């Protein structure tokens with residue numbers, strides 16, 4: 201008899217537990233390793249790259265964001281507008297101040313100009329071998345991808361630790377697959393599939 205397929209919620213809980221079990225030194229080394237991979241896209245002064253302010257045990261995107269900025273990219277961070285709304289992105293540079301937004305996540309202040317990213321660095325709870333992803337379950341990134349897709353082409357790059365990879369995530373119609381995932385050991389390209 202085969203085991204029942206785990207739900208997205210069960211997969212999320214298990215992957216977040218594996219992520220949280222990593223020690224601080226392992227997490228720091230992984231964040232630096234992300235920045236040292238050959239980045240899979242060209243970066244020019246017109247590239248707008250949205251990252252995130254890390255929370256809990258998420259892999260820290262800041263070393264990678266700093267490296268991309270040193271190649272000319274303009275950086276942005278997400279701002280939560282409301283629970284059921286897409287995210288908005290506002291300009292950020294590593295020396296500019298942030299404020300605590302709703303949910304306590306650090307975000308740029310209202311005065312920071314809004315930007316539409318070309319590249320989104322996306323925090324993950326889990327990802328699978330086809331580039332499907334699970335987040336915290338609020339649907340923010342899925343809504344953001346859907347909205348942004350109607351405005352301009354963009355590339356979605358998930359950032360994760362290797363331990364967050366799982367065999368297969370059950371997909372729902374609103375789920376948008378990632379173009380790439382960067383982990384501490386790999387740059388995985390899902391576009392050729």
Ligand SMILES: Nc1nc2c(c(=O)[nH]1)N(C=O)[C@@H](CNc1ccc(C(=O)N[C@@H](CCC(=O)O)C(=O)O)cc1)CN2
Nearest residue numbers: 252253254255278280287303305323335336338340341
């Ligand atoms: N660092 C970071 N920034 C981010 C995100 C993220 O995943 N990571 N987001 C990605 O969307 C947006 C914020 N969305 C979030 C959505 C839910 C939860 C959260 O903690 N959810 C609770 C459950 C809350 C509930 O249902 O009552 C949880 O997971 O325990 C956090 C952030 C924008 N900024």
Ligand SMILES: Nc1ncnc2c1ncn2[C@@H]1O[C@H](COP(=O)(O)OP(=O)(O)OP(=O)(O)O)[C@@H](O)[C@H]1O
Nearest residue numbers: 333334335336337338339340341342343346374375
């Ligand atoms: N484009 C969309 N329009 C309307 N509702 C959406 C859209 N995308 C996702 N949702 C809703 O958001 C909720 C959470 O979706 P899901 O479980 O896929 O979250 P997730 O991928 O883990 O989270 P996130 O996208 O925030 O990282 C679902 O109830 C879903 O119906």
